[in-house]
Amino acid sequence: MDTWHIFLGSILFAIPLILLLRGRKGGRLRVPPGPPSLPVLGSVVWLTNSLADVEPLLRRLFKRYGPIVSLRVGSRLSIFVADRRLAHAALVERGATLADRPALPSLKLLGENDNTITRASYGPVWRLLRRNLVSETLHPSRVRLFAPARSWVRRVLAEKLRDESSSGGAAVVETFQYAMFCLLPLIYRSRKMAVFAFLPSVTKHLYRDRLQNVHAMQRRKKDLFVPLINARREYRKLGGEPKKESTFEHSYVDALLDIKLPEEGNRPLTDNEMINLCSEFLDAGTDTTSTGLQWIMAELVKNPAIQEKLYKEISARKGDDQDEVSEEDVHKMPYLKAVVLEGLRKHPPAHFVLPHKAAEDMEVGGYLIPKGATVNFMVAEMSRDEREWEKPTEFLPERFLPGGAGEAVDVTGNREIKMMPFGVGRRICAGLGIAMLHLEYFVANMVREFEWQEVPGEEVDFAEKNEFTVVMKKPLRPRLVPRRA
Numbered sequence: 001m002d003t004w005h006i007f008l009g010s011i012l013f014a015i016p017l018i019l020l021l022r023g024r025k026g027g028r029l030r031v032p033p034g035p036p037s038l039p040v041l042g043s044v045v046w047l048t049n050s051l052a053d054v055e056p057l058l059r060r061l062f063k064r065y066g067p068i069v070s071l072r073v074g075s076r077l078s079i080f081v082a083d084r085r086l087a088h089a090a091l092v093e094r095g096a097t098l099a100d101r102p103a104l105p106s107l108k109l110l111g112e113n114d115n116t117i118t119r120a121s122y123g124p125v126w127r128l129l130r131r132n133l134v135s136e137t138l139h140p141s142r143v144r145l146f147a148p149a150r151s152w153v154r155r156v157l158a159e160k161l162r163d164e165s166s167s168g169g170a171a172v173v174e175t176f177q178y179a180m181f182c183l184l185p186l187i188y189r190s191r192k193m194a195v196f197a198f199l200p201s202v203t204k205h206l207y208r209d210r211l212q213n214v215h216a217m218q219r220r221k222k223d224l225f226v227p228l229i230n231a232r233r234e235y236r237k238l239g240g241e242p243k244k245e246s247t248f249e250h251s252y253v254d255a256l257l258d259i260k261l262p263e264e265g266n267r268p269l270t271d272n273e274m275i276n277l278c279s280e281f282l283d284a285g286t287d288t289t290s291t292g293l294q295w296i297m298a299e300l301v302k303n304p305a306i307q308e309k310l311y312k313e314i315s316a317r318k319g320d321d322q323d324e325v326s327e328e329d330v331h332k333m334p335y336l337k338a339v340v341l342e343g344l345r346k347h348p349p350a351h352f353v354l355p356h357k358a359a360e361d362m363e364v365g366g367y368l369i370p371k372g373a374t375v376n377f378m379v380a381e382m383s384r385d386e387r388e389w390e391k392p393t394e395f396l397p398e399r400f401l402p403g404g405a406g407e408a409v410d411v412t413g414n415r416e417i418k419m420m421p422f423g424v425g426r427r428i429c430a431g432l433g434i435a436m437l438h439l440e441y442f443v444a445n446m447v448r449e450f451e452w453q454e455v456p457g458e459e460v461d462f463a464e465k466n467e468f469t470v471v472m473k474k475p476l477r478p479r480l481v482p483r484r485a
C-alpha cells in the first residue's frame with residue numbers, strides 16, 4: 001500500500017470520528033448544528049429566505065456547519081443530509097428507523113387519509129400498496145406486456161416532433177410531457193400545498209383561495225377517475241376479453257380493485273383511495289421521467305460527439321429497415337445506459353428525496369436525530385460532489401463504462417451510495433425499473449429518428465428552475481433533422 005492510499009484511508013477513517021466527537025456534548029449527543037431558532041417561526045433564516053429557495057440556503061449552511069444540518073420550520077425539526085456515507089448509514093444500514101414519512105398537515109385540511117404509497121406510514125398498509133404496485137403492475141413480466149403501448153407512444157412522439165421541427169426550434173418539453181401522459185395516462189397534481197406546512201390552522205385562512213382551488217382540483221380529479229374506475233369494474237363484471245391495442249388484460253386499477261385491507265376488517269379500497277393511488281401513479285412517473293428525458297436530450301444537443309457515439313451504438317444493432325429500438329435492444333447497449341446514468345447524475349429530476357421521519361431516536365454521523373424529526377437527503381449535492389466525482393459539472397458518460405469511476409455504479413445504493421436519483425433503502429422509488437427502461441427506450445429511439453442540433457439564438461442553457469421537479473429554466477428548443485425517410 002503506498003503513502004497516498006494510507007493517507008486517503010486515514011482521512012476516510014477520521015471523518016466519521018471527527019463528526020462523532022463534534023456531535024457529543026458532555027457525553028450526550030446533540031442534534032445536528034444549524035442556525036438559531038425563534039418560537040413559532042422556527043429558524044431565523046426564514047426571516048430572509050423563502051422555502052422555495054431552500055436549496056441555495058442549504059448549500060451555504062453545509063459550508064458553515066458541515067454535511068448534516070438542522071432547520072426548524074415552525075416547531076418542526078428538519079434535518080438535511082448532504083453526505084453519501086451518512087445517507088448510507090441512515091437509510092440503508094438503519095433503514096427501518098427512517099422508513100416512515102412525516103404526516104402532511106395539508107391532508108387533514110383536505111379531509112384525506114394517507115393511504116398512498118408515498119404518504120403511508122411504514123407499516124402493513126404501505127407494504128400492501130407498494131407490493132401491489134411493484135409486483136402486480138411494474139414487475140418486468142408485466143412491463144413487457146405494455147410494449148405495444150410504448151411503441152404507440154414512440155410513434156406519436158416521433159410524429160409530433162417531426163411536425164414541431166418543420167417550424168424551426170422544436171418545443172420538445174411539452175411533447176415529452178404529452179408522451180409520458182399518454183403512457184401513464186392523464187395527470188393531476190397538487191404542488192401548491194407547501195404554504196400549509198407553516199401553521200395550517202392560520203394559513204388555511206390566509207390562503208383560502210389556494211385551498212379552494214385545491215378542493216376544485218380534487219373534484220375534477222374525481223370526475224376524471226371515477227368513470228375510468230367504474231368502466232374497469234364493468235369490464236371485469238362482464239369477464240371481457242381485451243378488444244383493441246389500448247385495452248390490456250391487466251391494469252393498475254384491476255390490482256387496486258382486488259386489494260383488501262386486513263388491518264381494517266378486510267375492507268376494499270374506497271373510491272377516494274383508488275383515485276389518490278391512480279393519481280399518485282401518474283404524478284410520480286410523468287414529470288420525473290419527462291424532466292429526465294429533457295435534460296439528457298439537452299446534453300446530447302450540447303455534446304454532438306457523444307450523440308454521434310450513441311447513434312453509432314444504436315445503428316450497429318438496428319438497421320434502417322427495422323421499426324424500433326426495442327426493450328430487448330436497449331438492454332444490450334452499454335453506452336446508452338452510461339448516457340442515461342450520467343444524465344441522472346448531473347441532472348437528477350428530484351434534488352431531494354421525499355421527506356423521511358425518524359421512528360425513534362437514532363445517531364447519524366455522531367449527531368442525534370430525535371424521534372419524530374423529518375430527515376431530508378440532498379440528491380443533487382451528492383452526485384455533483386467534487387470530492388467524489390472528477391469534473392462533476394461536465395457530461396462524461398464514459399465514467400460509467402469499464403475503467404471509469406462510476407463503473408458498475410449501483411443506483412439502488414445497497415452496497416454504497418455514489419448517487420441516489422431514485423432514493424435508497426426501503427422507500428426507494430417504486431418505479432425505478434420502469435423509469436430507467438422508459439429513459440433508455442425513448443433516448444435511443446429519439447436519437448435514431450433525428451439528429452438533435454443546437455439552433456443559433458436558442459443555445460442550450462443549463463440553468464435550473466424548481467417546479468414539481470427541477471426543470472430547465474429555458475426550455476430546450478433544438479433543430480431536429482430526420483435521419484430516416
Ligand code: HEM
Nearest residue numbers: 117118284285288289292353354422423427429430431435
Ligand atoms: C426518472 C424518473 C423517476 C425519478 C428520478 C424518481 C425519483 C423518486 C424519488 C427520489 C423518490 C423518493 C424516494 C425516497 O423518499 O427516499 C421516489 C419515490 C417514488 N416513486 Fe419515483 N421516480 C421516477 C419515476 C417513477 C415512476 C415511473 C413511478 C411509477 C409509475 C414512480 C413511483 C414512485 C413511488 C410510488 C414512490 C414512493 C415510494 C415509497 O414511498 O415507498 N417513480 N421516486
